[in-house]
Amino acid sequence: MDGKVTAKPDQAAIASPRRSPSQQRSRERVERMLAAASALIAEQGSDAMRMGEVAERAGVSIGSLYQFFPDKRAIVWALAERYTAESQACISAALKDVSDAEGLRRSFSELVDIYYQLFLAEPVMRDIWSGTQADKALRELELADSRANADFLLAVLKRIRPDADPIELETAAFLVWQMGEAAVRLAISVERDEGDRLVAAYKRMALRELVEE
Amino acid sequence: MDGKVTAKPDQAAIASPRRSPSQQRSRERVERMLAAASALIAEQGSDAMRMGEVAERAGVSIGSLYQFFPDKRAIVWALAERYTAESQACISAALKDVSDAEGLRRSFSELVDIYYQLFLAEPVMRDIWSGTQADKALRELELADSRANADFLLAVLKRIRPDADPIELETAAFLVWQMGEAAVRLAISVERDEGDRLVAAYKRMALRELVEE
DNA sequence: TTGCAAATGTGAGGATTAGTCGCATTTTGA
DNA sequence: TCAAAATGCGACTAATCCTCACATTTGCAA
Numbered sequence: 210m211d212g213k214v215t216a217k218p219d220q221a222a223i224a225s226p227r228r229s230p231s232q233q234r235s236r237e238r239v240e241r242m243l244a245a246a247s248a249l250i251a252e253q254g255s256d257a258m259r260m261g262e263v264a265e266r267a268g269v270s271i272g273s274l275y276q277f278f279p280d281k282r283a284i285v286w287a288l289a290e291r292y293t294a295e296s297q298a299c300i301s302a303a304l305k306d307v308s309d310a311e312g313l314r315r316s317f318s319e320l321v322d323i324y325y326q327l328f329l330a331e332p333v334m335r336d337i338w339s340g341t342q343a344d345k346a347l348r349e350l351e352l353a354d355s356r357a358n359a360d361f362l363l364a365v366l367k368r369i370r371p372d373a374d375p376i377e378l379e380t381a382a383f384l385v386w387q388m389g390e391a392a393v394r395l396a397i398s399v400e401r402d403e404g405d406r407l408v409a410a411y412k413r414m415a416l417r418e419l420v421e422e
Numbered sequence: 423m424d425g426k427v428t429a430k431p432d433q434a435a436i437a438s439p440r441r442s443p444s445q446q447r448s449r450e451r452v453e454r455m456l457a458a459a460s461a462l463i464a465e466q467g468s469d470a471m472r473m474g475e476v477a478e479r480a481g482v483s484i485g486s487l488y489q490f491f492p493d494k495r496a497i498v499w500a501l502a503e504r505y506t507a508e509s510q511a512c513i514s515a516a517l518k519d520v521s522d523a524e525g526l527r528r529s530f531s532e533l534v535d536i537y538y539q540l541f542l543a544e545p546v547m548r549d550i551w552s553g554t555q556a557d558k559a560l561r562e563l564e565l566a567d568s569r570a571n572a573d574f575l576l577a578v579l580k581r582i583r584p585d586a587d588p589i590e591l592e593t594a595a596f597l598v599w600q601m602g603e604a605a606v607r608l609a610i611s612v613e614r615d616e617g618d619r620l621v622a623a624y625k626r627m628a629l630r631e632l633v634e635e
Numbered sequence: 636t637t638g639c640a641a642a643t644g645t646g647a648g649g650a651t652t653a654g655t656c657g658c659a660t661t662t663t664g665a
Numbered sequence: 666t667c668a669a670a671a672t673g674c675g676a677c678t679a680a681t682c683c684t685c686a687c688a689t690t691t692g693c694a695a
Contacts, residue, residue, distance in 0.1 A: 228671085228672090230671095230672090231670095231671070231672095232661090232662065232663085232671070232672075234661085234662080234671095234672080235671080235672060235673090238672090238673090259651095259652070259653090260652075260653060260654080261652075261653090269673080269674090270673065270674045270675060271653095271654080271655095271674080271675065272655085272656085272672095272673065272674050272675065273672075273673055273674070275653090275654065275655080276671095276672070276673075276674095279654090280653075280654070281653065281654090348611070352611065352612075376619070377623075380616070380619045380620060380623045381623060383620065384605065384608075384620050384623045384624060384627070385627075387604060387605070387608050388601045388604060388605070388624075388627075390604075391600060391601060391603075391604030392597065392600070392601070395597075395600050398561070398565065399565075403593070406589070406593045407593060407596065407597050410590075410593045410594060410597050411597060411601075414597070414601075414627065414631050417630065417631075418627050418630070441642085441643090443642095443643090444641095444642070444643095445642070445643075445690090445691070445692085447643080447690085447691085448642080448643060448644095451643090451644095472680095472681070472682090473681080473682065473683080474681080474682090482644080482645090483644065483645045483646060484645080484646065484682090484683080485643095485644065485645050485646065485683095485684085485685085486643075486644055486645075487683095488682095488683060488684075489642095489643070489644075492683095493682080493683075494682070494683090
């Protein structure tokens with residue numbers, strides 16, 4: 210147990226590749242590893258995903274897998290980061306130019322629908338956010354992501370209601386956003402009909418809080 | 423809506439004791455096992471809990487542990503069941519006699535506070551609901567529990583607004599309840615100040631939905 | 636009391652799987 | 666060209682869940 214790897218203290222050691230692929234060849238292999246992991250998570254869930262199976266499906270050896278990912282969580286993390294970056298861009302775009310209540314109504318409703326569809330359609334996201342919450346680092350990524358997204362909403366609120374207490378607006382934005390994530394997670398875990406009703410009810414509830422206060 | 427816990431699909435097959443302790447001696451030993459598991463979960467989280475450690479701390483052998491619990495999840499499940507039963511009784515009591523909007527305001531506010539305090543104070547609950555969600559059976563227990571609790575709320579709503587569409591009321595009750603659980607989980611994972619603000623904001627939001635529609 | 640079946644208790648070992656390590660092969664760059 | 670760096674490999678180690686064959690205790694009918 211003589212530590213050659215110990216140098217890095219925290220987050221880098223947790224989530225970043227053990228070694229960055231610098232050659233074209235290895236970059237492609239890393240992509241294959243991620244694709245294999247993604248497929249396996251979609252099929253069985255991240256918990257049941259076996260590292261050996263990822264390696265086999267990617268056509269690489271176990272050793273190569275661990276060359277670029279320090280541990281199993283790092284692979285899931287890497288996928289989660291991609292999805293959050295993607296959805297953040299989407300959210301930012303949807304809310305960037307909103308500056309009045311009516312615009313918020315429209316954009317917010319669309320946004321929730323997009324989010325709902327995304328979760329319905331993407332098994333990996335579904336698993337990562339509802340299944341692997343056991344992982345502390347992932348929970349923190351989600352929380353940070355949630356805050357970042359809530360900030361887009363907060364920016365809109367500040368434009369619409371410039372005189373309101375900023376702390377109150379921040380609380381409202383964060384809460385409403387987090388509720389939305391919970392609503393979507395709930396919606397995808399029940400029958401489709403009920404899920405649709407729940408998402409619609411959430412939209413009403415959220416908008417009432419956001420624009421009718 | 424019979425106010426009774428609806429039996430989940432194959433909960434017995436998944437989680438029930440492999441063998442029911444019939445002698446006083448073994449009943450006490452099972453209690454010791456659960457107590458040990460509870461303590462370990464509080465200290466390290468259910469994921470890091472080791473079966474060997476549970477056995478050692480309970481003063482029994484590994485074999486005895488598996489005599490009464492078919493697997494690791496069963497121990498966590500058994501603890502989760504106790505807590506949900508406890509909190510359901512509490513919720514039922516708080517909402518049983520509410521029959522008007524003002525009563526709901528008062529009781530709901532108290533209820534949320536109790537829930538919040540419970541999560542703040544009880545590390546095992548905290549871990550089970552935020553950490554071990556990777557376990558499918560536990561997710562289902564939570565969902566069933568959530569529905570059962572929402573039913574108490576639904577009963578109140580039906581008394582207060584007898585003319586409203588029952589499906590809509592059901593959706594509202596279920597959503598509001600689920601949002602509450604999400605709000606509390608969120609609140610305990612941030613700074614205390616912010617958590618308090620979030621819970622307060624949730625209360626306002628929920629009551630507006632429940633009594634001002 | 637006695638005898639015996641059922642209940643309970645035990646812990647070494649089987650089975651699985653995350654992660655390591657020394658060495659082989661390929662690429663880079665001077 | 667060729668040495669150093671990067672990449673690739675897979676048998677092996679370690680940790681951990683859980684089983685199983687056997688030992689011990691308890692309940693109870695004769």
